[in-house]
Amino acid sequence: MTDSKPTLGVGMVGYSFMGRVHSEAWRNVSAFFDLPVRPVMAALGGRSREQAAAAAASLGWAAVETDWKRLIERDDVQIIDICTPGDSHAEIAIAALAAGKHVLCEKPLANTVAEAEAMVEAARAAAARGVRSMVAFNYRRVPAVALARKMVAEGRIGEVRHVRAQYLQDWIVDPEFPLVWRLQKDKAGSGALGDIGAHIIDTAEFITGRNLVGVSAVTETFIKERPLAEASSGLAASSTQEKGEVTVDDAALFLGRFEGGALGSFEATRFATGRKNALRIEVNGSLGSLSFDFEAMNELWFYDSSESDAGFRRILVTEPDHPYAGAWWPPGHGLGYDHTFVHEVKDFLEAVAEGVDPAPSFEDGLRVQRVLAAVEESAAHESRWTAL
Amino acid sequence: MTDSKPTLGVGMVGYSFMGRVHSEAWRNVSAFFDLPVRPVMAALGGRSREQAAAAAASLGWAAVETDWKRLIERDDVQIIDICTPGDSHAEIAIAALAAGKHVLCEKPLANTVAEAEAMVEAARAAAARGVRSMVAFNYRRVPAVALARKMVAEGRIGEVRHVRAQYLQDWIVDPEFPLVWRLQKDKAGSGALGDIGAHIIDTAEFITGRNLVGVSAVTETFIKERPLAEASSGLAASSTQEKGEVTVDDAALFLGRFEGGALGSFEATRFATGRKNALRIEVNGSLGSLSFDFEAMNELWFYDSSESDAGFRRILVTEPDHPYAGAWWPPGHGLGYDHTFVHEVKDFLEAVAEGVDPAPSFEDGLRVQRVLAAVEESAAHESRWTAL
Amino acid sequence: MTDSKPTLGVGMVGYSFMGRVHSEAWRNVSAFFDLPVRPVMAALGGRSREQAAAAAASLGWAAVETDWKRLIERDDVQIIDICTPGDSHAEIAIAALAAGKHVLCEKPLANTVAEAEAMVEAARAAAARGVRSMVAFNYRRVPAVALARKMVAEGRIGEVRHVRAQYLQDWIVDPEFPLVWRLQKDKAGSGALGDIGAHIIDTAEFITGRNLVGVSAVTETFIKERPLAEASSGLAASSTQEKGEVTVDDAALFLGRFEGGALGSFEATRFATGRKNALRIEVNGSLGSLSFDFEAMNELWFYDSSESDAGFRRILVTEPDHPYAGAWWPPGHGLGYDHTFVHEVKDFLEAVAEGVDPAPSFEDGLRVQRVLAAVEESAAHESRWTAL
Amino acid sequence: MTDSKPTLGVGMVGYSFMGRVHSEAWRNVSAFFDLPVRPVMAALGGRSREQAAAAAASLGWAAVETDWKRLIERDDVQIIDICTPGDSHAEIAIAALAAGKHVLCEKPLANTVAEAEAMVEAARAAAARGVRSMVAFNYRRVPAVALARKMVAEGRIGEVRHVRAQYLQDWIVDPEFPLVWRLQKDKAGSGALGDIGAHIIDTAEFITGRNLVGVSAVTETFIKERPLAEASSGLAASSTQEKGEVTVDDAALFLGRFEGGALGSFEATRFATGRKNALRIEVNGSLGSLSFDFEAMNELWFYDSSESDAGFRRILVTEPDHPYAGAWWPPGHGLGYDHTFVHEVKDFLEAVAEGVDPAPSFEDGLRVQRVLAAVEESAAHESRWTAL
The missing domain is CATH 3.30.360.10 (Dihydrodipicolinate Reductase; domain 2)
Known part of the structure; x- marks a missing residue:
């Protein structure tokens, strides 16, 4: 059964260690916290369609994309969750923010200070448009x-x-x-x-x-x-x-x-x-x-x-x-x-x-x-x- | 996305402390263990329709029943998960087993030895027909x-x-x-x-x-x-x-x-x-x-x-x-x-x-x-x- | 060097595990606690003179006695410290108290209730004469x-x-x-x-x-x-x-x-x-x-x-x-x-x-x-x- | 009672925290370890005769000296135990070693590298004459x-x-x-x-x-x-x-x-x-x-x-x-x-x-x-x- 809460579609990139644990989070958060929105596990991004599909079935994602750019483009995705190694964080995050998608990005934010600076700039610009971003230092939680x-x-x-x-x-x-x-x-x-x-x-x-x-x-x-x-x-x-x-x-x-x-x-x-x-x-x-x-x-x-x-x-x-x-x-x-x-x-x-x-x-x-x-x-x- | 595994529908009675944690288990088990079957959270049983419906929405159950007997009768339910206080265990479990439903029952098995004996008898008879039963001593796990x-x-x-x-x-x-x-x-x-x-x-x-x-x-x-x-x-x-x-x-x-x-x-x-x-x-x-x-x-x-x-x-x-x-x-x-x-x-x-x-x-x-x-x-x- | 404090001579019976640790206590107490009296390690009682003498030299006792009755009789002994197995506690303690010697007795007080009762009687009688007794439950300390x-x-x-x-x-x-x-x-x-x-x-x-x-x-x-x-x-x-x-x-x-x-x-x-x-x-x-x-x-x-x-x-x-x-x-x-x-x-x-x-x-x-x-x-x- | 072991007289300088615990060590070592020699607590050095005498009585030293140089000169002292603050270590240790006394010195060895170097030189010269020295890093023990x-x-x-x-x-x-x-x-x-x-x-x-x-x-x-x-x-x-x-x-x-x-x-x-x-x-x-x-x-x-x-x-x-x-x-x-x-x-x-x-x-x-x-x-x- 569902309730009448507004939903937010999530698109997650990467389904290894971090992807598995982020999936669990999206899957369970509504059962324990009474939130103003309900996340929907819309699509999982991974380069190999076969592996991504298997992961999606196991982890509870509704669809898969083999290109993260397509993931960002999806209308049913309002949040991009970045669970890839650090070398791709900047590119994905900046593109997602530019596309008006809220971004949750694994740590470390980037592999270099320069990349991180570019990401901060993108985040600031996005925030001005009501688009949110967060870096995933989970131990704070x-x-x-x-x-x-x-x-x-x-x-x-x-x-x-x-x-x-x-x-x-x-x-x-x-x-x-x-x-x-x-x-x-x-x-x-x-x-x-x-x-x-x-x-x-x-x-x-x-x-x-x-x-x-x-x-x-x-x-x-x-x-x-x-x-x-x-x-x-x-x-x-x-x-x-x-x-x-x-x-x-x-x-x-x-x-x-x-x-x-x-x-x-x-x-x-x-x-x-x-x-x-x-x-x-x-x-x-x-x-x-x-x-x-x-x-x-x-x-x-x-x-x-x-x-x-x-x-x-x-x-x-x-x-x-x-x-x-x-x-x-x-x-x-x-x-x-x-x-x-x-x-x-x-x-x-x-x-x-x-x-x-x-x-x-x-x-x-x-x-x-x-x-x-x-x-x-x-x-x-x-x-x-x-x-x- | 789903895989091609056979499914087993679960009907759970009770949605308080034990019901919440059992729900989490059904919701997540397939993401972590590669099982031969996939459980489906078919229906939740609770006396108050309103409260049960709210619980079902939050916990991830597809439907609700206000009478546990109706829950047992459902065709989409093959497993009955009993999360009520001990005084109702015997009646529900015996009925479910008689109906050919596998039973997972919270502990203690019953409130008296006599009830427990009746349940064991029912479980034995059911096992002979391939119907399984288990008592939920979770600390073993x-x-x-x-x-x-x-x-x-x-x-x-x-x-x-x-x-x-x-x-x-x-x-x-x-x-x-x-x-x-x-x-x-x-x-x-x-x-x-x-x-x-x-x-x-x-x-x-x-x-x-x-x-x-x-x-x-x-x-x-x-x-x-x-x-x-x-x-x-x-x-x-x-x-x-x-x-x-x-x-x-x-x-x-x-x-x-x-x-x-x-x-x-x-x-x-x-x-x-x-x-x-x-x-x-x-x-x-x-x-x-x-x-x-x-x-x-x-x-x-x-x-x-x-x-x-x-x-x-x-x-x-x-x-x-x-x-x-x-x-x-x-x-x-x-x-x-x-x-x-x-x-x-x-x-x-x-x-x-x-x-x-x-x-x-x-x-x-x-x-x-x-x-x-x-x-x-x-x-x-x-x-x-x-x-x- | 010594101070002007009054002294109390100690006679200890037994020099095994308990005897060794009691000796350490008598040897060191004055260095750490400013007491109204100074204990003097007068004599050690043990059945074998040779072994008792070796123990006395190592543990710091001034003399040895091979018979605990002689130890009790010594004029330079005001305290009897009983460190023997439980079967001899009653006899030694009762004799020492009768002789006006203060008694510190290892635990358990005795091997039977009857012995312990006799010891309590002796202790009461002694207390009336200002002679003190204590059982050594060291863990209180x-x-x-x-x-x-x-x-x-x-x-x-x-x-x-x-x-x-x-x-x-x-x-x-x-x-x-x-x-x-x-x-x-x-x-x-x-x-x-x-x-x-x-x-x-x-x-x-x-x-x-x-x-x-x-x-x-x-x-x-x-x-x-x-x-x-x-x-x-x-x-x-x-x-x-x-x-x-x-x-x-x-x-x-x-x-x-x-x-x-x-x-x-x-x-x-x-x-x-x-x-x-x-x-x-x-x-x-x-x-x-x-x-x-x-x-x-x-x-x-x-x-x-x-x-x-x-x-x-x-x-x-x-x-x-x-x-x-x-x-x-x-x-x-x-x-x-x-x-x-x-x-x-x-x-x-x-x-x-x-x-x-x-x-x-x-x-x-x-x-x-x-x-x-x-x-x-x-x-x-x-x-x-x-x-x- | 005493045994026939050869003795070594100890003279200790300082009777504060370190002096108290060193005294306990000298007082008890022979009761627990069967050593080839027996230490004798010959004399305690301290500037105030009154305070040193009180400390000596409490801690078990046989005599006092108010000048550490006199302590070193004593014929009944073969070991100098230095328990003073670091600024006096070098002077005392070097003098003691020169006088043929074995030295146990509290840590840190000195207050400066230069002092420590001089002490090492003195220790080497003394060792050649069979005179021993040690710095007291007790945590090794x-x-x-x-x-x-x-x-x-x-x-x-x-x-x-x-x-x-x-x-x-x-x-x-x-x-x-x-x-x-x-x-x-x-x-x-x-x-x-x-x-x-x-x-x-x-x-x-x-x-x-x-x-x-x-x-x-x-x-x-x-x-x-x-x-x-x-x-x-x-x-x-x-x-x-x-x-x-x-x-x-x-x-x-x-x-x-x-x-x-x-x-x-x-x-x-x-x-x-x-x-x-x-x-x-x-x-x-x-x-x-x-x-x-x-x-x-x-x-x-x-x-x-x-x-x-x-x-x-x-x-x-x-x-x-x-x-x-x-x-x-x-x-x-x-x-x-x-x-x-x-x-x-x-x-x-x-x-x-x-x-x-x-x-x-x-x-x-x-x-x-x-x-x-x-x-x-x-x-x-x-x-x-x-x-x-």
Whole structure:
């Protein structure tokens, strides 16, 4: 059965890891959030018609297009959701916005600052015409992360002194793991830096409400050559005999300073053996601290120095009054990775329906891109301090 | 787009907490598991047409019925999914099975042993005609729980000595929390015992592969009277001025012995302040141990005494070779409560498609019901040992 | 150098595990606590002069006696510290008290209720003459446990509803581990029950300030026969070829009720593979909860339901205002197992110096003994409820 | 009673925080370790005779000296234990070594590289004459840290890729906390950097067996002025009305590279609200990882990627075959902060008795000093990479 809500047709480009999880979000958002609009999964874009059709059937899309330009042209599509690697973001997003389609674009916004700048310009022009755009930093929509931001904003940890942010994975520790697109600079822009470093930069700025003003960095590629890839899905892949050069960083570490004087320590790596998806952030303030690890995504740790018998407390962020959590299950019934995307499209749809610009904007995406560039710049120049 | 798979129409009775999460399961299972059949969300049953229609629109059901008997009669329905309180399970399930509909029934199977016995009889008769039935102990489908069972079966912890199982909640600690249906014996059968105690009984027997052979118990109702309820959703509710008697247990504790001689300690309570949904189980064997807490549902702790420098290790149960987990995201990207129901309907649909009896069967549900009855019996007779 | 404080000579009987840790306590207490008296390690009692002399030299005792009766007679001894197995406690303690010596006696107070009653009588008579006695439940002196008691007494968790107490060890999981004295009923009185079960009974009553009023129990001896022991130290031992019968329980589980209506779940076992010294207790009250595990002995977990964004918080019990902790190091510099004995003799010496009865008294020890007896009684009678 | 072992007289300078814990070590080492020599607590040096005498009586020293030069001259002193602030280390140590006394010196070795170099020269000359010296990096003697080093050396984590080291405290977060000697450059040399940063540098190099080859750093003093101090003990103090300038860093962060190519991230701060003494280190290797936090000092976390169902495991480092642990209590009975000093003097005494140079040597202390200097150099020059 359907209700009488206005609908918005969605066209999604790409149906790999990100495409699968975005599809789940579009498919479920209306069951959990009472939105002013109802998204309709109109069409899926993919180069191979056969594969795209199979994906569409499995993921719930009504049609397929083999050319993203045709997808943009469709009358039943009002939203373009970009789930491709970073090298195609700018072209697709700019064309979609020009065509008056709202755009949700995966992160990092682009592979270069120049591309990101062009996208911001397009987004601004589009916004003036009521066309919305958003970059998909999904970790902002983890209830615990959203709660952390709220608590910092309310002053519950006082003045921020330290940010300690890490994104630790280990999926390429094996030197025989193949040279997938994420390890190629022309496709991915950078390695751990842009893929996961971008997330901790955005998360740190989101939680603290402060932007980075400068960085000092080192990067490293531990394994310089890898077997060429045959096929990949998600972060897994199979390999061939031939080898190719790894053209991105395996790990990127940097120190930073935030507006207001807080110090930041950042580390993004795919070589932290045993850490699977450990996006971690701790913020120390003058009155308290907050700590989070995505591997235990339903928990936020909070220290309030004003309490007698103080201690870090494990808040299960599943209460009705916690961000997003009330839409789901009773307390203690935790959410998963994919729920963050449901929250993401919920916020996007609400902004589109209400005629306001959603956050994070392309401008937010550009700022992260500039930090990524500064990190590479500093790493290339003896770690010298690089202002933003 | 659709594929060429055969379909099975589902009719679901009830659309509250369990109905919402079952709906999500039916809606998503085909996107993550490549099943031999495709479920179609044919119709939703609910007494109020208006409310049922709103629920159907939000949850994705194609039609509504206000009488569950009509739901069973529908030609486009091959599966009946029972999400109502325990007092109606027997009647609906028996009717559905008699009508040749496969049945998935929420737990506890029934409110009394007699009802459960009648259901088992109906299930046996139906199975002889190729009609399948399953009771919905969803916690079996937590990847960590399924992995624990596999590891016990493989002998990795040796001979089982101890089971320590708790299901701790705190949602009625406040004496002003109203008298919802879960606190009324005629609707719910029992209190913490049947609602959450049933889960730890099933989970303990499932993981160890051993059944309980006897119990000694105490039960308690800390708050004897509560305000009458006005409206409820999930585990939350609002209350009126008038008071009524609480006719179920607030907490049930029992000791047990398993086939093979292992000792069990069980505790189900809604008065463990701060514990939100802590289904916990630890199993100690002669060679190792396993430990689980649903509040950190993506983790299984394993101790292997044969290792040098042994210690309990935190297995993030998100690897491709872990039960169910490979269907979802890369390692470290955890799942949530609702995913267990996706796994549940996946297993149910596979069994139906393959023409085999799914587990847990109504017989498994009956066995749990008998443990519940033995607990009440023992508690009523000075905790005397009560054989099963 | 010495100060002008009055001294109290100590005579200690036994120099094995408990003797070593008591010696450390006597040797160090004056360096950390500014006491009104200074203990002097006068003499050590042990049957073998050679071994006792070696122990005395290593542990810091000034002299040795091979007969505990001679130790009691010494003029330079005002305190008798009993560190022998339970079968000799009554005889030594009663003789020492009769001789006007203050007595610190290891737990369990005795091997039988009758012995414990005689000891209580002797202690009462002695107290009337200003002679003090104390039973050594050292876990009361863990700063986190003492803080927990204080918080319960202050009403910070409200009315107590649940106590969940476990003492889990695994040192005899191996069936080839030999038949040391702790596995022999004539020496040890009982097995896990008296050795470690006694501790959780005392700790539960200490923290809650409520006594148990009844129990229902099961006990088990998983391994009925073991190799005879050759030599043992601490909990380790070597074995011979010959086998003997294990005459004590390997595990004891019981349910209980406390004054005021709280429910208790208790488990003491030496078969919890991987749990080394896990004395755990959780107390749920109407307003909050407390949780403790000795394997992380510097931490107390506290849940306060009145807080916004509540959660269990990990209090590092190392602050200057925490019980005992201020005497030691700055915050975060944790204490170890042995420190609890320093606190124990500190409290004992203060009570003796101030002329008051120290706690826990022999009467407290007797009460625990009665619980142990009730557990055995219930276990022997189909787990029937046994009042205290 | 005493044994027939040869003795070594100890003279200790300073009796504040470090002096108290060193005293405990000298007082207890012979009771737990069967050493070839027996230390005798001969004399304590302190400027105020009255205070030194009171400390000596409490801590167990036989005599006092008000001039450290007199302490060195004493015939009954063969070991000088230096527990004063860093500004006096060089003078005392060099004089003691020249006088043929073995020296145990608190860390950091000195306040400047020049002083440290002079000390190394003196230590080398002394070693040629059989006189030993050691710098007191006590955290090497945490059993978990010693076990971590052993496991890395055995190749159990493979090639080291990442070191993540933090030493987090919060005792000066309050801007009204007074200007104690640790906040004054002339006394302390530096702030968090030398006090606690020195520990993580040494611990990282100790565990990995690799030295740092270069660093890039930032330092910060958040609170520039503080009330002058009246009196202090441990890390606590009281304050006056007048204010003075803080001349050391509050926090120091740096990135580094190790021999062999591993990357390091280091952070030492006294502004991590809620972190009391969190010396943390994680090492990621090509085959596994190790992780440690001093706030849970009896635990070492180990990930072994070769295991099926791998996960970080919590090794309770209390087993008989773990470094140092066998000398103490049965498994699961944890140690405290002070025990590390018992281990330290045990290793020192063994080396002296065996006529070998103990580790860490003054040279090790100098290397740490050079890292501290490089950090300050880099921080003063736009974080530029500074080679070692």
